[in-house]
Amino acid sequence: MHLEAETMNGFTFSPALGWPVGGALAAIALVLAVVEIVLFVRRRRKASSDETIGATIRRTLMLVIAAIMLLTPSVVTPTTSRAINATDVIVAVDTTGSMAVEDATYGSTEAITRIDAARKAVHDITSAYPNASFAALRFGASGTLDVPLTPDTPAINNWADTLAVEATSVSAGSSLDAPIDQLLLTAKSIREAHPDDAIVLYLITDGEQTSNVTRRTFSSLRQYLNDGFTVGVGSTEGGKIPVIADGVSAADANAADQWVTDPDTGEAGISKMDAQNLKDIADEISGTYVPVNASSALADQVSAKASKQWRTTVTTKKRTRTTAVVWPLAIALAVLLAWEFGAWIATSRRLL
Known part of the structure; x- marks a missing residue:
């Protein structure tokens, strides 16, 4: 440099x-x-x-x-030309209400919200793949592609910094298969545009499934992916879910001391990270389950199938x-x- x-x-x-x-x-x-x-x-x-x-x-x-x-x-x-690595990383982050629970740790013992742990995870992913291209989507009630495939790493980091959980008033519970359709569209379009690239998926979520509808399998993504990781944020002990108002951050919601009530018990609902769901999804995409906690982060979780090839692209920047x-x-x-x-x-x- x-x-x-x-x-x-x-x-x-x-x-x-x-x-x-x-x-x-x-x-x-x-x-x-x-x-x-x-x-x-x-x-x-x-x-x-x-x-x-x-x-x-x-x-x-x-x-x-x-x-x-x-x-x-x-x-x-x-x-405006740039040589980039022929690895395309798709990052999907859960933004349902349970991601506001403050029971996560990431590389230290400090307790943070799950969405904060997800933000840190995204930053580590972009650092782990220098000169790669990234696509970013969030999912709650449905999956939304926020950043199409781009080699602009700061754009992905900025996107992560602005991620916010869904407001409690619009939340319809957690359905882990919500991003499948958008992931399929995104992965397919990348594969068609760059057939020789290595495509790697990172699915960052607490793994909680509260919907009564049976979860669809992620196995349809295997035809487009070279590798994948399910990243578990949160703890198996769980924590109380704060009430999220429009425009209120997860940290402020926790400080307000107002909690989502479990209709069955009348007490504050407890959300727990479901490691088994994340392991099952990892198996469906022939990938790896990676829990993040006080002693584990994503800094070293680089896919062994990342491409060693390079290609030239023209950027608007x-x-x-x-x-x-x-x-x-x-x-x-x-x-x-x-x-x-x-x-x-x-x-x-x-x-x-």
């Missing part, structure tokens, strides 16, 4: 060794160039050296050119490309070195 500075009219210095190392070495070369001149002047006054003005200029120029090369002069050009231009300096330095070597041979012969 090059650190760019002093950009002006498309020209920049971008040290290949980085600014700390490249800058220090360039500074040393410039100091040596100054020392070369100072020594020549002092020796000339004392007539203690046969070094010529031409030799001093030549050696000073070599040091200056070396210093500039260490700073790696480059040109910056705008481009303009980016810059930094191209090093050191060959003219290399030619000049080579000429000066050849001159120095020739002068040294000539001097050596005269001294024989």
Whole structure:
């Protein structure tokens, strides 16, 4: 990764060794160039050296050119093309009311809401697949594709940060098969557009099924997926479900101390993560069940079937490309070195 500075009219210095190392070495070369001149002047006054003005200029120029090369002069050009990894990751996040329960942990013992754990999981997924493409959907009463396939990782992270659970007034309970139709459409369209890509699914949910309707199988997705993970957030002990009003975050809802009531008992309802449902879905997509908790996160859960291939795509977002231009300096330095070597041979012969 090059650190760019002093950009002006498309020209920049971008040290290949980085600014700390490249800058220090360039500074040393410039100091040596100054020392070369100072020594020549002092020796000339004392007539203690046969070094010529031409030799001093030549050696000073070599040091200056070396210093500039260490700073790696480059040109910056705008481009809309980008090389991306041929891995397409579909992220589906549960946003039903139970995802507001504050019984989850993610890489630490701090208790957080399940939706917060899901947000952290999405960030780890995007970090685990650099230069891949992502599609993001949420599901509650139904599945909704919020972000079509894109290599724009910040867009996926921003989407995760804005995820909110459904308001209690519109919640119709949890049905784990709610995202199947949208997942099928999304996976099929990706497979048709990029038949050689590796498609990986991450289904992030608490695994709770409260609907009385029998859950449909996820096995129809296998024809489009190369791999998949069901990610369990929450605890098997469970927690009380807060009442969610429109526009109220899960954290604020928990602080309000108002809970969804179980109609059978008249007490606050308890929602528990259902690991068995998540294991069953993982089996249906020939994938892996991954629970996240205080000691386990998704940072290292990268699919072994991720593609090693790359393809070029054109994006609407303009980016810059930094191209090093050191060959003219290399030619000049080579000429000066050849001159120095020739002068040294000539001097050596005269001294024989």
